[in-house]
Amino acid sequence: xxxxxxxxxxxxxxxxxxxxxxxxxxxxxxxxxxxxxxxxxxxxxxxxxxxxxxxxxxxxxxxxxxxxxxxxxxxxxxxxxxxxxxxxxxxxx
Amino acid sequence: xxxxxxxxxxxxxxxxxxxxxxxxxxxxxxxxxxxxxxxxxxxxxxxxxxxxxxxxxxxxxxxxxxxxxxxxxxxxxxxxxxxxxxxxxxxxxxxxxxxxxxxxxxxxxxxxxxxxxxxxxxxxxxxxxxxxxxxxxxxxxxxxxxxxxxxxxxxxxxxxxxxxxxxxxxxxxxxxxxxxxxxxxxxxxxxxxxxxxxxxxxxxxxxxxxxxxxxxxxxxxxxxxxxxxxxxxxxxxxxxxxxxxxxxxxxxxxxxxxxxxxxxxxxxxxxxxxxxxxxxxxxxxxxxxxxxxxxxxxxxxxxxxxxxxxxxxxxxxxxxxxxxxxxxxxxxxxxxxxxxxxxxxxxxxxxxxxxxxxxxxxxxxxxxxxxxxxxxxxxxxxxxxxxxxxxxxxxxxxxxxxxxxxxxx
Numbered sequence: 001x002x003x004x005x006x007x008x009x010x011x012x013x014x015x016x017x018x019x020x021x022x023x024x025x026x027x028x029x030x031x032x033x034x035x036x037x038x039x040x041x042x043x044x045x046x047x048x049x050x051x052x053x054x055x056x057x058x059x060x061x062x063x064x065x066x067x068x069x070x071x072x073x074x075x076x077x078x079x080x081x082x083x084x085x086x087x088x089x090x091x092x093x
Numbered sequence: 094x095x096x097x098x099x100x101x102x103x104x105x106x107x108x109x110x111x112x113x114x115x116x117x118x119x120x121x122x123x124x125x126x127x128x129x130x131x132x133x134x135x136x137x138x139x140x141x142x143x144x145x146x147x148x149x150x151x152x153x154x155x156x157x158x159x160x161x162x163x164x165x166x167x168x169x170x171x172x173x174x175x176x177x178x179x180x181x182x183x184x185x186x187x188x189x190x191x192x193x194x195x196x197x198x199x200x201x202x203x204x205x206x207x208x209x210x211x212x213x214x215x216x217x218x219x220x221x222x223x224x225x226x227x228x229x230x231x232x233x234x235x236x237x238x239x240x241x242x243x244x245x246x247x248x249x250x251x252x253x254x255x256x257x258x259x260x261x262x263x264x265x266x267x268x269x270x271x272x273x274x275x276x277x278x279x280x281x282x283x284x285x286x287x288x289x290x291x292x293x294x295x296x297x298x299x300x301x302x303x304x305x306x307x308x309x310x311x312x313x314x315x316x317x318x319x320x321x322x323x324x325x326x327x328x329x330x331x332x333x334x335x336x337x338x339x340x341x342x343x344x345x346x347x348x349x350x351x352x353x354x355x356x357x358x359x360x361x362x363x364x365x366x367x368x369x370x371x372x373x374x375x376x377x378x379x380x381x382x383x384x385x386x387x388x389x390x391x392x393x394x395x396x397x398x399x400x401x402x403x404x405x406x407x408x409x410x411x412x413x414x415x416x417x418x419x420x421x422x423x424x425x426x427x428x429x430x431x432x433x434x435x436x437x438x439x440x441x442x443x444x445x446x447x448x449x450x451x452x453x454x455x456x457x458x459x460x461x462x463x464x465x466x467x468x469x470x471x472x473x474x475x476x477x478x479x480x481x482x483x484x485x486x487x488x489x490x491x492x493x494x495x496x497x498x499x500x501x502x
Contacts, residue, residue, distance in 0.1 A: 066427065076427075
């Protein structure tokens, strides 16, 4: 989607997170949801029928953006979770 | 749609315009109203149903979907006399077990009915004694509940906490989907020819020459019999008929976790703490059990049933604590929703279902437990409204509050 503003912005350090095995560029201070959207990933989970679901409220209320932190197995809201360098995320399970 | 084309509106003209005639008029598009409309329409009656809001918008759709057939905790916690009286409702619970087992086939709809059993657990010796007394009452009423120890309970439901000392197990309990049940009844009623109108609030109920005249903002209805099944609004609507109905609104709390793998096929309740837990078909664990929410109030006094009830933080914390203590694995799950719903309880805690003696032809149904017992109430009401004497409803008859209507009607 290429939605990042590129001119006249100051960002945190460049970092990388891994979503479903794919390395995504991000900047320190961004949320997991931001990094995923910036990389064109709109699918955050699947419903019981296997249909894709995506971020809806982006403020922690709807829980549509629940993803799994692979290391801990914890399910978290991508819109409230800060991206950390090397963090591994799964959109299934 | 031209009102003149509707079934049941074939003609009687009155000075104020067309009067829609039917055999039965049901007020309230919740579980009981829609199910009774279906039963009566299927039996050949002309049925009109008027709903002030939308179908299934009240407690019928907001409850947590428990199918609980053991004697409820709320009946046990208020002393022996009430517990003894409440034990008599077990006869209706047994009918409800049969009704729920056949409902999906009868309606031809997937209601996510699961009857994999239920456990009411105890954590202390005092609570175990409560379960023992409860099982004695239930056995006397012919219910197949049995007391098992903690290890046996964990063999049935391995997710139960180690400190659970005992449980009362009833193989017939379970849960169903409140978002599916009432719409299925409404669709079935329509298919049988019932005229169901939403966004149609009743503003007047008058009994004249043996018939009921019911008015809305822009239409008039006439029916031989009327059923008021409006949940928390029942007392308000009964007042339109100049009757007192001792049903009081209560606001409750329900919660849902995120989906998880199948871990809990049973319904879990607690004899000493307010708790109900079940895993819905989609994998979410629903947590409720009668924790209070706060009803909205009107500026000039009284409760505002049109406004949402608000969540009480202490209820939320207490409910989730009881859930974690009973089924520890839920601590790892995200809570994704908490919501409030408003039901009604009666002056003596038993539901009120049946004909009002003061006003022959007027029937009322409400007062809690009406998800579990709703389909049974509806089946029995349809028979009673068809003119049959239905002894099963004697226990719940509005006749026990007739003194309140000595000067009314």
